[in-house]
Amino acid sequence: MAGSTITVRTDPEVAAQIAFLAEAMDRSRNWVIEEALKQYIEIQSWQIEAIKQAQASLARGEDIAFDDVMAETGALIEQEAQGRKAASE
Numbered sequence: 235m236a237g238s239t240i241t242v243r244t245d246p247e248v249a250a251q252i253a254f255l256a257e258a259m260d261r262s263r264n265w266v267i268e269e270a271l272k273q274y275i276e277i278q279s280w281q282i283e284a285i286k287q288a289q290a291s292l293a294r295g296e297d298i299a300f301d302d303v304m305a306e307t308g309a310l311i312e313q314e315a316q317g318r319k320a321a322s323e
Contacts, residue, residue, distance in 0.1 A: 241268075 256263045290299070 252263050256266045
């Protein structure tokens, strides 16, 4: 597969870290950068998809009131605190 060339300007420290990782893993700098880009794209794509799903859910009226979320969170925190107190007695 023929690759595409992309030129990136980066901080010298970042370039040094890439070189360090490449040497430590016995890989090329290109491989390290390619892997980093793949991971970044995967994470960003997942987040964008999750946001789109959440927005669609809100548009369908499937939201949860802030006060309800806070009350449930408070109850979970209190339950955990009581569990820790009982375990330490």
